[in-house]
Structures are given as C-alpha cells and as structure tokens.
Amino acid sequence: MSLLREEIVEELVKICGADAVVTDTEVLQESSYDRFRKYEGYNKVFTNPLPAAVVFVQDKKQVSEVLRFANANGINVVPRTGHSATEGGLETIVENSIVLDGSQMKKIINIDTYNMQATCECGVVLEDLENQVRELGYTTGHSPQSKPLAQMGGLVATRSIGQFSTMYGGIEDMLAGVEAVFPDGTITNIKAVPRRAAGPDIRHVVLGNEGALCFITEVTVKLYKYFPEYHVCQGYTLDDMITGIRIMRDVMTEGYKPSVARLYDAEDGKEHFSHFAPGKCVILFVTEGPEKVSKANAEGIREIVSKYSECTEVDHKLIETWFANLNWDAARIEEERKEVLETKNVCCTTEISANWSAVEEIYRICKERVVNEIPDITVFGAHASHCYSNGINLYFVYWYNVVDCAPEDEIKKYHLPIKKIICEETIKAGGSMCHHHGVGKHRVHWIDKEHGSALYIVKKLKAAFDPNGVMNIGTILPYKK
Numbered sequence: 001m002s003l004l005r006e007e008i009v010e011e012l013v014k015i016c017g018a019d020a021v022v023t024d025t026e027v028l029q030e031s032s033y034d035r036f037r038k039y040e041g042y043n044k045v046f047t048n049p050l051p052a053a054v055v056f057v058q059d060k061k062q063v064s065e066v067l068r069f070a071n072a073n074g075i076n077v078v079p080r081t082g083h084s085a086t087e088g089g090l091e092t093i094v095e096n097s098i099v100l101d102g103s104q105m106k107k108i109i110n111i112d113t114y115n116m117q118a119t120c121e122c123g124v125v126l127e128d129l130e131n132q133v134r135e136l137g138y139t140t141g142h143s144p145q146s147k148p149l150a151q152m153g154g155l156v157a158t159r160s161i162g163q164f165s166t167m168y169g170g171i172e173d174m175l176a177g178v179e180a181v182f183p184d185g186t187i188t189n190i191k192a193v194p195r196r197a198a199g200p201d202i203r204h205v206v207l208g209n210e211g212a213l214c215f216i217t218e219v220t221v222k223l224y225k226y227f228p229e230y231h232v233c234q235g236y237t238l239d240d241m242i243t244g245i246r247i248m249r250d251v252m253t254e255g256y257k258p259s260v261a262r263l264y265d266a267e268d269g270k271e272h273f274s275h276f277a278p279g280k281c282v283i284l285f286v287t288e289g290p291e292k293v294s295k296a297n298a299e300g301i302r303e304i305v306s307k308y309s310e311c312t313e314v315d316h317k318l319i320e321t322w323f324a325n326l327n328w329d330a331a332r333i334e335e336e337r338k339e340v341l342e343t344k345n346v347c348c349t350t351e352i353s354a355n356w357s358a359v360e361e362i363y364r365i366c367k368e369r370v371v372n373e374i375p376d377i378t379v380f381g382a383h384a385s386h387c388y389s390n391g392i393n394l395y396f397v398y399w400y401n402v403v404d405c406a407p408e409d410e411i412k413k414y415h416l417p418i419k420k421i422i423c424e425e426t427i428k429a430g431g432s433m434c435h436h437h438g439v440g441k442h443r444v445h446w447i448d449k450e451h452g453s454a455l456y457i458v459k460k461l462k463a464a465f466d467p468n469g470v471m472n473i474g475t476i477l478p479y480k481k
C-alpha cells in the first residue's frame with residue numbers, strides 16, 4: 001500500500017530535520033515543472049501533480065537514507081540541483097513524488113592545482129567554481145550558457161556541454177571522478193585518475209543518467225591553465241549556412257582546435273547580429289591556450305576561411321562584446337518571463353547532432369517542414385555551436401506566437417509538434433535527437449528509435465540500478481502505468 005503524503009513528509013523530517021523539508025504550496029508548484037513548461041509556469045498554471053515535499057539534503061548520508069526510504073516504499077524521487085533543466089527532467093508526473101534537492105551541498109572540497117583537478121559537492125554553482133579557479137589562473141573549461149544557474153550535479157547528470165567545447169570537450173571529457181548514491185542507499189565513489197582500463201568506464205553509468213539511476217553527490221573535474229591574454233577572436237559574415245557548415249568541416253578535419261566555433265543562420269542571427277550583419281549568416285571562432293598554440297590555431301583557421309570568397313571579416317570587438325553577454329542568470333529569466341507574458345511570443349529550442357554527410361539535409365528538411373506545418377511561427381533558425389572531426393551539432397531556435405490557446409495547451413499545439421519533426425527527421429537521417437539538453441520527459445517518445453538495438457543496454461541499466469522504478473519516473477525511458 002502506498003504511503004500518504006503526511007507519512008512521507010513525517011519520515012523525511014525524521015531523516016533530514018523539519019527545516020530541510022518544504023511543503024509550502026508555492027514551492028511545490030515551482031518544483032513540479034521545469035523550463036519545458038515555462039509558458040505554463042509563467043502563467044501560473046501547473047498541470048503536473050504537486051510533489052509531497054522538497055527535501056534539501058545536506059550530505060550523502062541523508063541522500064542515502066532518503067533514497068532507501070523511497071525505494072522501500074515505491075515513492076518517485078526527482079533529483080534536482082540548479083533547476084535550469086529544459087526538457088521536463090524535473091517534472092513530477094506521479095502523485096506524491098519527493099524532490100531531492102542537493103543545492104545546499106555547496107562545498108568546494110579541494111582545488112588541487114598540482115594534479116590539475118577540483119572536487120566539489122553537487123550543489124556548487126559552476127560559475128562559483130570557475131570564479132575561484134580563475135583567481136588562481138586556471139579554468140574548468142566548462143561554460144554552458146546556464147553557467148550562473150547550473151550546478152555540478154545537474155551538469156554531470158545531463159551530459160552538459162559548454163561554449164568552449166571544441167577545445168575542452170563536453171562534461172564527459174572533463175569529469176575525472178564522481179560520487180553517486182543509488183536507490184538502495186549504496187554510496188559509490190569512482191576515483192579520479194587520468195585513465196584506466198579496469199573494465200567498462202563506469203563513470204558513464206552516472207554521466208547523463210538525468211536522475212533516473214542515481215543521485216550525484218560529489219564531482220571531480222579537470223583543470224586547465226587559463227591564458228585570457230592570448231585569446232584570439234575572429235568573425236565573418238557570409239550568405240549561406242551550408243557554406244558555413246563546410247567551413248566548419250574544413251577547420252575540424254584539418255585538425256585545428258578553436259575553443260569556440262559557432263555558425264548562425266540569418267534567421268537565428270537576427271536575434272544577435274542585426275546591428276552589424278543584417279540578413280547575413282555569421283561564423284566565428286575563438287582560439288585560446290598558450291600564446292603559440294592560440295596563434296597557430298587562429299592563423300590556420302584564417303587561412304581556411306580566406307579560401308571562401310563570400311566571407312567578409314568583421315571587427316572582432318563586435319563578436320567579443322556579444323560573446324561576453326551570452327550567459328543567462330536569474331535576472332535574464334525574469335526579463336524573459338515579463339516579455340513572454342506581455343507578447344505571448346515564446347522561444348524554445350531543440351539541439352541535435354549529426355555526421356557531416358547528414359547535417360545539411362537535416363537543416364534543410366527541418367526548416368522546410370516546421371515553417372510549412374506549424375502555425376504562428378515568427379522565427380525558425382539554427383546555429384551550430386559544437387564541432388567534432390566527424391560532425392557537428394545543430395541548435396534549432398524557434399519563436400512562435402501563442403494564438404487561441406490556453407497555457408496548458410501550448411506545448412501540445414507548438415513545442416511538441418516542432419520537436420517531433422526535428423527529432424524524427426534527425427533520427428531518420430542517422431543523427432542523434434539530443435546533443436546536450438538530455439532526454440527529459442519530452443523526448444522519451446523517440447528513445448526507442450534513437451537507440452535502436454542498443455536500447456537493450458539502457459533498459460538493462462535501469463532494471464539493474466533502479467529495479468523498483470523510483471528514480472525520476474518517465475525520464476529517459478517512458479512511464480508505463
């Protein structure tokens with residue numbers, strides 16, 4: 001028999017103390033969704049069942065005890081740290097869930113500049129860690145646009161990636177060691193070493209689990225020396241996105257290593273560059289590292305771009321100023337809330353990845369289909385912001401006016417049908433429907449097609465580590481009642 005809300009709250013208070021357990025209605029409402037339902041949230045419409053409580057854990061022992069209790073009683077647990085999720089990973093879709101919040105675990109445990117790694121608790125905000133290591137002349141190399149909001153546990157749980165990824169990689173390349181607690185209460189610590197071949201790489205069970213297998217309590221990431229004085233920034237306008245993709249391919253396959261490599265089509269670019277590149281695509285690069293490395297990379301990239309006569313270089317200061325203001329903090333989200341309520345014009349995104357041979361067609365077909373099939377679109381554009389030797393990501397950005405539609409119907413009328421087109425066309429072309437935001441609860445519809453025969457592995461992992469199905473129900477794998 002399932003426990004009553006009061007019984008759940010009572011047990012949580014016993015484990016963590018009354019101050020740590022919050023049942024205030026407004027907090028529960030805000031804890032029942034994430035930015036996937038931001039239009040509903042901004043309109044104060046809450047369609048998911050409210051959780052029984054939000055519990056602010058202080059240490060791994062409390063995490064272990066809460067998980068053991070939930071596991072024994074079949075209670076859904078939604079792990080949370082920075083609350084910046086965009087794909088429904090934080091939605092509480094069944095009655096009486098526990099939101100297990102690690103945001104108060106914010107100790108930076110060790111910054112070890114000799115071994116070039118830093119260890120911190122899951123609730124450390126990335127920007128706080130980055131600021132501290134920068135003061136010492138180092139960087140984590142991680143810089144997602146949500147850097148002021150996202151916390152280390154969530155960043156690992158979602159397989160996040162930052163704006164300097166072309167040089168430093170995604171979080172999977174940065175993560176040296178990690179501590180995680182599994183639903184039966186077992187606390188596991190994967191040690192931080194340069195590399196090992198002691199069986200499968202078990203970090204990858206934890207990385208990207210989106211709270212559907214375990215709760216991450218501690219993270220060790222690598223550090224790099226930081227040389228801001230040697231950053232070289234270059235930007236160009238051009239007419240055609242496809243030419244831009246080919247330039248990116250040349251840069252990557254010739255072996256250059258910019259830290260930032262971004263390409264905007266004219267529609268998406270309108271939002272960012274209309275003051276100096278109206279109607280144009282924009283391609284830009286930053287190189288960094290020690291002086292000789294940064295200069296050599298910049299020179300090689302310049303030589304490649306110069307072979308494309310349609311590219312015109314712009315003043316690098318324009319790009320630098322724009323780039324310095326790209327991140328989102330709480331104030332920017334508040335600005336967005338006001339704007340959305342006033343205009344009913346909503347911006348949402350879907351990011352995918354594909355090999356070089358598939359990406360051009362994915363770009364073309366998604367644009368054509370969304371613009372023709374979805375009503376009230378005001379902008380449909382894309383940029384590429386993460387490049388690899390074998391392919392690239394596309395970050396589709398779309399704006400629509402919400403017309404004749406209740407807040408609770410907005411995702412059904414607009415966001416999900418757009419996502420469906422992008423995910424299905426991408427998978428059909430051999431790409432991945434999800435480059436970095438995670439599957440959450442709204443891309444689960446295509447998880448079988450995404451993985452094909454390898455879905456076997458995902459399902460077995462879930463069955464092995466969460467046999468009672470209490471970890472973030474409906475995330476990564478669909479909820480079957």
Ligand SMILES: Cc1cc2nc3c(=O)[nH]c(=O)nc-3n(C[C@H](O)[C@H](O)[C@H](O)COP(=O)(O)OP(=O)(O)OC[C@H]3O[C@@H](n4cnc5c(N)ncnc54)[C@H](O)[C@@H]3O)c2cc1C
Pocket residue numbers: 035078079080081082083084085086088089090102122143144145146149150151152153154155156157158159160161162163209210211212214215216217328436437438440472475
């Ligand atoms: C404006 C904006 C810009 C963004 N830009 C980027 C970007 O550039 N790159 C990028 O990768 N992402 C980006 N994101 C998405 C988001 O910031 C990332 O997914 C981030 O990693 C989430 O971290 P968080 O601490 O906020 O996690 P949360 O939002 O709290 O949770 C995210 C997911 O991880 C799970 N989770 C959280 N903490 C834990 C834990 N301790 N243990 C286990 N599971 C956990 C949750 O259950 C949920 O499924 C952006 C989001 C916003 C709002």
